[in-house]
Amino acid sequence: xxxVKVLFVCLGNICxxxxxxxxxxxxxxxRNLDHLFVxxxxxxxxxxxxxxxxxxxxxxxxxxxxxxxxxxxQFGTRDFKDFDHILVMDSSNHSNVMRLLGDPAHAGxxxxxxxxxxxxxxxxxxxxxxxQERHFQEVFDILDRSTENFLDHLEKELKR
Numbered sequence: 001x002x003x004v005k006v007l008f009v010c011l012g013n014i015c016x017x018x019x020x021x022x023x024x025x026x027x028x029x030x031r032n033l034d035h036l037f038v039x040x041x042x043x044x045x046x047x048x049x050x051x052x053x054x055x056x057x058x059x060x061x062x063x064x065x066x067x068x069x070x071x072x073x074q075f076g077t078r079d080f081k082d083f084d085h086i087l088v089m090d091s092s093n094h095s096n097v098m099r100l101l102g103d104p105a106h107a108g109x110x111x112x113x114x115x116x117x118x119x120x121x122x123x124x125x126x127x128x129x130x131x132q133e134r135h136f137q138e139v140f141d142i143l144d145r146s147t148e149n150f151l152d153h154l155e156k157e158l159k160r
Contacts, residue, residue: 004154005038007083008113009093013043013072016089016125016139018053020113022061022068023140024147031151036158041070042079044096048072054129060136064144080106087113087150090124116150117142 006024010017021041028034051072052058061068077100079086086109088094097110114120125142128135 003036003038004085004158005083006040006085006087006154007075007079008039008041008087008089009044009075009097010041010089010125011043011045011093011127012047012129013041013070013074014048014051014054015057015127015129015136016143017041017043018068018070018072019057019061019066019140020087020089020125020143020147021070022066023143024151026066027147027151031155033151033155040073040083042073042075044075044093046074049074056128056133056136060133060140064140075100077102080109084109085150085154086110087116089113090127113146113150114142116153117146118149119145 008017008020018041021039025039028037049072053068053070058068075097086097088097088110094112101107112122113125114123125139128139
């Protein structure tokens with residue numbers, strides 16, 4: 001069976017996208033589906049290539065029972081070919097990703113993360129970088145809901 005390849009994208013790949021990746025990996029592992037997926041994250045900017053996630057992101061994930069194991073990387077045109085689903089955290093990330101789109105056939109792979117959030121369809125996942133702990137927790141909660149619904153959506157597709 002071909003694995004479903006999922007990529008989460010934010011600006012710097014140290015807050016939102018590595019957290020989304022870690023939460024999603026945790027969910028697929030808990031559902032015994034990890035053998036069906038390849039999951040990664042990246043940023044549209046090259047600010048933090050090779051860096052670990054923000055310490056506040058790591059601490060918040062750990063507080064919520066999720067471990068993060070990731071080094072930052074930048075989004076590239078190859079990602080359109082390598083991934084089935086590219087979930088971006090905000091409209092700016094969406095614009096930056098779509099600017100690199102060479103083959104229009106890949107446009108349908110790109111979606112806003114909160115398109116899977118029942119309480120915030122189409123909205124941005126706020127960037128907590130300049131915020132406080134409560135902002136990191138707010139992002140965790142948004143990503144927890146969104147990845148849960150995204151995984152439910154994918155499970156339905158896999159059963160077809």
